[in-house]
Amino acid sequence: MPTTRRQFLGIAGGITVAGTIPIVTLRPLEATPAMLNTAIRNVVGEAQLRIGKVKIDIPPLVENGNTVPMTVSVASPMTADDYVKSIHVFNEKNPQPNIGNFYLNPSSGRAQISTRIRLADTQKVVAIARLSDDSFWQVATEVVVTLAACTEEVN
Amino acid sequence: MAALINVPTKAKRGDVIEIRTLTSHIMETGFRRTMGGALVPRDIITTFTCRYNGTEIFRADLFPAIAANPYLSFFTVAKESGKFEFEWIGDNGYSSTASASITVE
Numbered sequence: 001m002p003t004t005r006r007q008f009l010g011i012a013g014g015i016t017v018a019g020t021i022p023i024v025t026l027r028p029l030e031a032t033p034a035m036l037n038t039a040i041r042n043v044v045g046e047a048q049l050r051i052g053k054v055k056i057d058i059p060p061l062v063e064n065g066n067t068v069p070m071t072v073s074v075a076s077p078m079t080a081d082d083y084v085k086s087i088h089v090f091n092e093k094n095p096q097p098n099i100g101n102f103y104l105n106p107s108s109g110r111a112q113i114s115t116r117i118r119l120a121d122t123q124k125v126v127a128i129a130r131l132s133d134d135s136f137w138q139v140a141t142e143v144v145v146t147l148a149a150c151t152e153e154v155n
Numbered sequence: 156m157a158a159l160i161n162v163p164t165k166a167k168r169g170d171v172i173e174i175r176t177l178t179s180h181i182m183e184t185g186f187r188r189t190m191g192g193a194l195v196p197r198d199i200i201t202t203f204t205c206r207y208n209g210t211e212i213f214r215a216d217l218f219p220a221i222a223a224n225p226y227l228s229f230f231t232v233a234k235e236s237g238k239f240e241f242e243w244i245g246d247n248g249y250s251s252t253a254s255a256s257i258t259v260e
Contacts (some may be wrong), residue, residue: 050237067222088203102229108213109171110230118184119248128186 023089031097036090036126039097043088043128044136054129060141065119065145074111074129076139083113085130090118093123106132119145160241162255174205176215177230178243178251184219200225200245203240208237233259 031039040049057071074084083106087101102113111129119125122145128138161175178200185197197219205213213229225243236259243251 028188035162071228091220095184096219098218099220100218103214104229105212106226107232107234108230109232112230114226116180116226118220118222 021027027151031092031094033092036097036124039090041125042129043130045099047134047136049128049138053131054127054139056089056125056127056139056141058125058141058143060142061144062119062146064147065121066137066147066153067116068105068119068143068145069114070117070125071112071114072127073113074130074131076111076131078104078106078111080106081132083108083132085132085134087111087113088128088130089117090126090128091117091119091123092126093121095120099125100118103139119143121145138139158241158243158251158253160253160255162239162257163233164256165260168233168235168259170233171230172233172257173228173230174239175204175226175228176203176241176253177204177224178253179224180243180245180249181213182217182221182223182225184221186219198246198249200243202242202244203227204242204244205229205231206240206242207231208235226230233257235259 030055053075055073062068072087072089076084084104087102090097091099099117104111124140124142127142128136130136157239158178163172166172178244180200181198183195183198199219201218203215204211212231218223239255241253
């Protein structure tokens, strides 16, 4: 029986959602979830990680992992007594788990940073904020990447 | 190296202003290989700092996961007229600076 367009799209959609398109064949290293946890513990130490306050704005599906726009914001009054000290962003499956550390202070006025990042694969991106009372807050989001970055061959 | 800086030229005292910076840099990850299989050495910007009339107001540690030609946007409170100074430091002794002025009323 010939495959109908509807069936084909259904299958293609399923593959994309499952993130199993085998784009990257040569990947010497990747940040495993264990490396991700180690990188997070290096920043957080033994402190408790709480869910909330932090927000990541990133496209849920990106075609090109080489430049993925990302904004991280934290709900904070940014006063001298209650502000965000730093924002740390991590990934799960790039060759290295760190993306960036961003240091703020009360005169930042707004706890928000934007940059463009590389993602080597469909994976989880984690942002952690350290507040002035040394509490840590985190959020994680899943990004589907169709064209990987970082490990492609140099032409 | 060329840097694009976007800072409001004028602001009211106490306003929260956005600062956007873009600098040209390859940000070679150190994880890529040539067709021959040789690893291409890492060459990235590792630190970005912004000072406002001499006081550090924002700093970032960058890793290979930051895209080429690093773009950064962040905020600060306009306190006084003066100068923002930007500095990028990286591998192989890379260093680059830029500045922008603001008038605060």
